[in-house]
Amino acid sequence: MFGAFRPTNSLSGGLLWKIPWRLSKFQKARQRKRLRAVDTVVATLDKALAKKSITTKAVERWKEEMPIEQEMVPKDKYTIFDRKEKKYRKSIRKLPKWTRVSQRVNPPGY
Amino acid sequence: MLGSRVRATKDSLTDNVTMSYFRITLTRSGIGMPKRTQGVLKALGLRHRMRTVFYPVTPEVAGQIMRVKELVEVQEVDKPLTRAELREERRPDPGFYLEKAAPR
Numbered sequence: 001m002f003g004a005f006r007p008t009n010s011l012s013g014g015l016l017w018k019i020p021w022r023l024s025k026f027q028k029a030r031q032r033k034r035l036r037a038v039d040t041v042v043a044t045l046d047k048a049l050a051k052k053s054i055t056t057k058a059v060e061r062w063k064e065e066m067p068i069e070q071e072m073v074p075k076d077k078y079t080i081f082d083r084k085e086k087k088y089r090k091s092i093r094k095l096p097k098w099t100r101v102s103q104r105v106n107p108p109g110y
Numbered sequence: 111m112l113g114s115r116v117r118a119t120k121d122s123l124t125d126n127v128t129m130s131y132f133r134i135t136l137t138r139s140g141i142g143m144p145k146r147t148q149g150v151l152k153a154l155g156l157r158h159r160m161r162t163v164f165y166p167v168t169p170e171v172a173g174q175i176m177r178v179k180e181l182v183e184v185q186e187v188d189k190p191l192t193r194a195e196l197r198e199e200r201r202p203d204p205g206f207y208l209e210k211a212a213p214r
Contacts, residue, residue: 041179047132048167048186056169058176100138100180
C-alpha cells in the first residue's frame with residue numbers, strides 16, 4: 001500500500017491527467033467577464049453603426065441568435081452539449097480555445 | 111495615411127462631416143486561431159497584443175471586428191490618434207510639477 005512501488009493510477013497506467021470537471025468560482029467569474037467583454041464589443045459596434053443608420057449582417061445575426069451574458073443560464077455559461085457524455089454535458093473547458101471562442105447556444109432541451 | 115493606421119475612404123469623408131472611428135486594441139493573441147481569423151487581424155494591422163488601430167465606422171470594418179470580437183477591445187472615438195499620441199497616453203503621472211524652471 002505504501003512505498004516506492006505502490007500501484008497508483010499514474011504508475012500503472014502511465015500518463016494520467018486529472019482535469020477537474022467543474023470550473024472554480026474564479027474561473028467562472030473570468031468566463032463571465034469574457035462573455036461580457038464580447039457583449040460590450042458588439043454593443044459598441046451596434047451603437048456606432050446605428051448612429052450612421054447602417055446595418056451589418058454579422059451584427060444583426062449575432063443580436064438575433066446569441067443571448068447576452070445576463071440572459072444566459074449558468075448551465076450554458078460553464079458547460080457545453082456533447083452527445084457522447086453522460087447527461088449530455090461536459091465542462092466548457094473541454095472546448096478547444098474556449099477562452100477565445102463564442103460558444104453560447106446549445107441544442108434545445110439538452 | 112496618417113502616422114497611425116487610418117484609412118479614410120473619400121466617399122465616407124464627404125457624406126458625413128462628423129466622422130467617427132473605431133479604436134481597436136488587440137487584447138488577446140490570435141495564435142492558434144483559424145487562418146481566416148489571423149488573416150483578419152493582419153488585415154486590420156493588429157500584429158501584436160495591445161496594438162491599437164483606428165478605422166472609420168463602416169460596415170466593412172464592423173464585419174472585420176465581428177470576426178475577431180473575442181480578441182479585441184473596441185471604442186468609438188471622434189478622431190484617430192497618432193502613435194506618438196497613443197504613447198503619450200500611456201505615460202505615467204510623474205508625481206511632481208514644475209512651479210518655475212530653475213535657471214541653469
